[in-house]
Structures are given as C-alpha cells and as structure tokens.
Amino acid sequence: MQDYRIALPWAAWNGDSVLQLTDDQNWQVKTYPMTDAVELEEDELVAAIEDPIGTKKLAELVVDKKKIAIAVDDLSRPTPTEQVLEFLLAELDNAGVPTDAITIIISLGTHTALSNEQLYKKLGKNIVDSIRVINHDCNDNLATTGISVGKTEVLLNKDFLEADFRILIGSVVPHHFAGFSGGAKMVLPGLSNLDSIAWTHKAVMMGLRSKPGTLENNRFRAEFERVARHVGIDFCVNVVVNSKREVAGLFAGELIEAHAKAAEFAKEVYATEAVENLDVAIFNSYPKDTELLQVENAFMYMHTVSENLVRENGTIVVTAACSEGLGKHGLFEPESGVLYRKPMPKRFLKNRNVIFFLPGVSEEEFYQVYWEGYHFANDWKTVVNKINKWHPNGCEIGVFPHASIQIQFQF
C-alpha cells in the first residue's frame, strides 16, 4: 500500500475530503500544520450564546422587537452557519420571537447570489424552507446611512437597516486587510453598496492597509466598526473554525468586544511554526478553496512570514479544488469587475517558480486571473514533473495544508 506524504484537506462545502497526492523519493516532505483546536461540545455552544460577552442575554435584548435581521457569510467563508443558527434560532424561539419576524441576509459584498442548492449547503434545508432568506445585492435594495468612507457615501442593505434588531454571524479567520474576518466587516463591505466596497478594496490595492492577523492599529477595521456602530449591531456571533471546519470557538455578544476575543483565540488556533529557505512550499487554499477568485487567499501564511520562506529560485505550488469554478466577484472578475486589471506578476513571488494545481478550472479561466508567466496544471503529474525539472537533485518541501488561514506564531 502506498504511503502518501502529501495529504491536503480538499473541497470545502463540496464534500470536505482529503486529497492524497503522490510524491517523489527525492523529496523530503514536511507538513507544517496550524496549531488547531478540538470541536466544541453542544453544551459549550449553547453556553456561549446564552452567556454573551459585554451585553445582556439575547432573550432580554429581543423583548418587543418586531423585525430581526441576521446577516451571515457565504460559501467563500468556512463558517458552519447551519449549526450555529440552529442554536441561535432556538434561543430566539424561547424568547418568543415568531419565525416570520426573522430575515436571514447573505452578506455577499459583491459576490454572486447563492442558489437554492448553495443556500441548503450553507443554512440547511429546514432553515431555508421555514425562514425568509435573501441575498444581499450591492446594486439594489439599498438605503442611505448618512455616513461616508472617504468621500463615498455608504449605502446598506435596506432589509438590514429596517430591522429593529440586528445580528451578525461570521467566522473569524485571518484576513489580508481587515486583520481578521467577521464582526463589523459583515456590514461594510458585506452588506454595502458597490462604490463603498470598491473604495475599501482600492485602498488595499494602494497599500493603505495593515498586516493580516492583527486588529491593532488597523484603519480598515476601525472604519468598518465606525459604520457598524453607527447603524447599530445588537448581537454579534463570532465563530472560530478548526482544521476540519468545525466550530472550535464561539464568541457571542457585543460587536467589538466579542470579535476581539474571537480574534485572540483565532491567533492561537491558526498559529503555525515559522520556517525559512524551503526549496518548495505547497500552499493549499482550504477552507477558502471554493473558487478561483478566492485562491489568492492561499498566500495568507506567506504574507505573515519572512520573505525568505521559499529561497530564491525555489518553487511555490498553490493548490485549490475550485469546486465552484472561476467564481464571481463584482470587483475582480475578468472583464466586468470594476477593479479588474490585466493580470500582472506579483512582487512577492519574484524569482520563484510558481505553479498552480487547480483541477476545477480551465487553463483559459486561470490566465484571465493570473499572470501568463505562472504555470497552470489540472493534473498532479504535471506538478511533480515540473518540481523534478526545477529541482533535479531533490528538494525539501514544506506543505501548508490550510495556508489560507495559517499565520506565523505570534506569541
């Protein structure tokens, strides 16, 4: 029986399996996992919702509320929302909130609307069939907030604004410019208009951002929190997932305080050993591996470590299932995205061989998003042959199985 040394978690929301890949006897393979954490027990989940951080109990807060809006993230995020919602909805039910007072809004930013099949994956059939669920549209059903980011007015989802009780549910994983995802980021950019979302991303592209994996002195996070506070968020549920996309931490309560506690825990869970001068690094995109337009997240770990993670003339392999194909993003999708630019080489990949292993997309789709100088493969044998060609005398390979959420140790 073959002993596989490269085993990658694979295809979030599409089977969540393990992909075992053949390697070469000339390779020295070492896996660098995240610290990880065990799944919470059911009573721990219930306790986290029943005993919130920095705010009154949910049952007390919802008294006399007529319209409850619950914003949740989409399939590009790993949150097992159905499981969390079941406990939250039970709590609302116990407090006497009728089902028809609740609207669940998919906080999409500029991502494409979820189909019914995708909604079932994210929320479960029972919830989708019994509660009003809507997809946010960054070009429609918006209302003014009276505040701006820069000189751009922020408009938000009308159903969310019209509610008299607002809840957020999102996962807290390292994020390129917001430090960590979740919390106020669910509102801006999640529930806002195209112009204000474009403003935030433009600022990022121009370098007006902070380091991933930290909330301190983060201008974007501060901006998002200013908007969310202005609108009013009554209850924020922050989920930290483990390596299997299970709930390993749940921090519910006040918008800023509960999110900050979740981020502290997330730093521990996603922390990964620091390493330098590898010949080859394999960055696997799971759990953000659903579509090509999210594959950029595979460089998360790389952005938090030394430039010498992979030595000059070494090789970077990016792997992702891309089960949903190319994907859609109103800002970056080829041709129609308002911030789409012809693909260019990335400075941080300079002087390295770069190959992407993406079985879920075509070569044509790949080169609409990535520079022509990078290599594309949708079969693993091509990757093995390339590595052997670039490293004929063998090589030391580091495997980062959850590279889209792994960060360097920060203790």
Next chain:
Amino acid sequence: MSSKETIRSFFGPELENNRVENGDSLLMAGIIDSLKMMDLITFLEKEFDVSIGDDELMPENFDSIEAIDAFILEKKAA
C-alpha cells in the same frame, strides 16, 4: 516646472510608456501599488514640504495626477 509635472516626474517614463493622462486612474493603469505608494508619500512630503496624516491616506487623494495635485494644493492652502 508645474506641480503636476513635478508629480509626474516621480513616476518617470512609466506614465508616457503607458499613455497615462493626468486624469487617468494610476491604480487601474497598474502604475501604483502598495510599495510604490510608500515612496510616493515620502516624495510628496519632501518635494512639497507637507506632512500627510494617516487619515488622509485614502484612494481619492492619490488615484490620479490631478487628484494628487488637488490634494497637495489644498494642503498647501490650509
């Protein structure tokens, strides 16, 4: 040299090579990115004797030669 010409000089021949006019988006033309932005801020502060605060680091102030010029003129007038 006008202030716009001074700002253009920072980018060297890149603007001419890519036919970038004063009103064009530097970001969309691929002229500016995070690394270049830091050098641009340093250049503007030194060249125009201004101090640029964190709260002024927003895309609308730096996304074209005209925007940068207007931003600098406003700062000088303040």
